[in-house]
Amino acid sequence: MKSGLHVYNTLTGKKEKFEPLSPPRVGLYVCGPTVYSNAHLGNCRTFLSFDLIARYLRYDGFKVRYVRNITDVGHITTDVDEGIDRIGQQAKLEQMEPMEIVQKYTTDFHNIMASMNILPPDIEPTATGHMIEQIEMIKTILANGFAYESDGNIYFDVDAYKKDHNYGELSGRNVDELFENTRALDGQSEKRFFADFALWKKATPEHIMQWPSPWGMGFPGWHLECSAMSTKYLGEQFDIHGGGMDLKFPHHESEVAQNTACTGHGPARYWLHTNMLTFEGSKMSKSLGNSILPNELFTGNHPLLKRGFHPMVVRFFMMQAHYRSTLDFSNEALEASEKGYQRLMAGLKVLPTLITSTSSDIDVEAYRAKFVAAMDDDFNSPVLISHLFDAVKSINSIAEGRLKITEKDKTDFIALMDGVVSEILGLTSIEETGDSGLTNGLMELILDLRARARSNKDWATSDAIRDQLDALNIVVKDGKDGASWSLK
RNA sequence: GGUCUCGUGGCCGAGUGGCUAGGCACUGGUCUGCAAAACCAGCUACAGCGGUUCGAAUCCGCUCGAGACCUCCA
Known part of the structure; x- marks a missing residue:
């Protein structure tokens, strides 16, 4: 393993050399979707980014165990006590069982992932399937003195935690400052401290999704499932934890606190956060009404779209931006990417047809070094793609007879280009389908x-x-x- | 209001102190029966102001603008 990979670690705010705990194995955990409605394009970007990351880790020779959960417990929509269970709400709306809702949108999610050639994780655990693990974790946190019971609810005791630990180390927040500036403080009478978050919530009789626990019928808090499932499948400490930037606080911060309350240290050594997909400068989200569903984009069946774009074009479009930058969505940008994608794939198709010579103007190893250097620098796919276009230019020049390539270089070049484009970037030819x-x-x-x-x-x-x-x-x-x- | 991020050529989007990323669009040329594609050439930007430096898109300060998080969120 001679990996030169460097990653940007949210924990330290710096690019660091990536050194897994027990190479060549890498444990990767990514927060998956809540399956109460269709995943939109913004959601897809995160999973696409981590697909690139997992693919490159494997290309680099690491043996990756990729765990991505499905949140299928109906968590409340607000943090106040009268919050509404989203899955339960959708179940009423669609007149279905909650688990029917879960099944329907899980299937939809899987279909979209497959259409964009996003490889499935190695383990895809569900929150409902890990009630025992979650309850056990709550017991440990209680036993360690970092949680308390309040009328059938269990809350994480942030005040107690922050005596010896830093609640805010991941997101860079100061709890006391947060208190001064928190917008809504109503309806939190059961909590001792405003920042305390639920580990277990008591369920009202009409709440459909509920489970027995030592504290009565209820359901687990949102942050808990990831702590419980990452620990179960990757251990008390693993290499990379990822998710969208909007999960940094409070979700990931709370995960760190929960794990630390159990084991004395956080779950992951490297935290990677992906940036948002924007539309006309604003974050794409359902609440803003500017979200576009993948299928709407593929078919063009949406008022904001001029026409449809193939999933591979969408994939290429997203890969042309770095995962930590916001990416602005527009018809024009998609059209430009479509042409670029076609140019790249056409070049790839020309490569095997090149007539070889006794001399070569192509330095295959130099290209390989450039490709690897780009990806080693925090998975910089846009730079990788720019190098690929340089390669395409050379390929076309050979086809025109301006440059030459030997038989051996041609063979090596084909293997290199195919490997990078299909294995790392996950791009496939549309025609082949x-x-x-x-x-x-x-x-x-x-x-x-x-x-x-x-x-x-x-x-x-x-x-x-x-x-x-x-x-x-x-x-x-x-x-x-x-x-x-x-x-x- | 607090914390943080960002502002790059017509558009998208890399780049973190010197070596003009790349794609799309556009202009000229080569090739072609014409076209498309391809190739060659051109278009040389870093919000504004000030500072540090031999040298700044890149570091520092201020101003203006945009966004994210602080509440469910990928």
Whole structure:
């Protein structure tokens, strides 16, 4: 393992050399979705970012165990006592069982992930499947003196915790300052301290999702499930914990506190946070009404969209921005990415057809070094892609006869380019998804007929073929060695 | 209000002290029956003001603007 990977660690606010606890193994935990409605595009960006991260770790030779949870307990919508259970609420709205809601939106989530070629995690645990672990954790926190019971509810005792620990070490917050500036302080009579958060909530009889516990019927607090499940599958301390930036506080901060209350230290050594997808400068979110669903983007069936974009184009678009930067969504940006994606994939397709020479203008190892350096620098996919475009330019120049490549370099270059594009970036060719055998045969026939027309200078026939293929979204390109075709 | 982040060419988006990322768009050229694609060339920006420095998009200060979190959120 000679990894030169550096990652930006939210805990320290710096880029650090990545050194796993027990190489080559890497434990990676990412906070997954709450399955009470369709995942929107903003949600997807986070999981896409961690897909890139997991893919690169594996490419780099690490043996990754990737755990990403499904939150299927209906947590309350606000922190006040009269909050509404989101899954329960949606269940009433759609006249379904809560678990039907969970199943429906979990399936939808999986379908979207698959369409964007986001690989599934190695373990995808659910909160409802880990009630015992969560209850056990609460017992430990209580026994260690960092929680208290209040009328069937268990709250984490932030005041007690902050005597010896820093509640705010991850998010950079000062609890006392927070108190001065907290907006809503109503309805928190059961808590001793404003910042205390629920580990267990007492359920009212009409609350559908509830479980027995030593403290009566109820349900676990939101922050708890991740602590319990990451500990179960990755151990008391593991390498990377990730999630969206909006989870930093209070969710991740509370996770750190819960784990520390149990074991004396936080769960992860490196915390990675992905930035938001914005639309016209504002965070894409359901509450703002500016969220777009992946399927709406793929089909173009949305008032804000001019047309649809293939999932691979969307993937490429998101990869062109760094995961820690906000990315602004627009039709124009998508269109630009679509062209860029096509250019990249076309270059990849040309590469195996290159005619080789006895000398080479291509330094494959130099390209490899550039690609690796970009990704080693906190997974900088935009820089990686810029190097890929340089490579495409070289490939096209060889095809034009301006540059040369040897047989060996060509073989190595193909392996390198395919590996980077498909394994790290997870980009696949759109054309390959169609039926190939028959189509290729038919196209060969059509282009052969057109070539005959052209050799007879029968431009009318040749142009008619090209125009009619164009109407079928097939582009004909006339090159030196005959015509080729591709889908639009 | 508090904490933090950001402001890059027509658009998107990298870059953290010197070596003009890249994509899209645009302009000129090569190639082509025409077109598309491709290639070559051009377009040389860092919100404003001041400071540090031999040298700043990059460091510091101020001003203006935008966003995130502080409440469920990827």
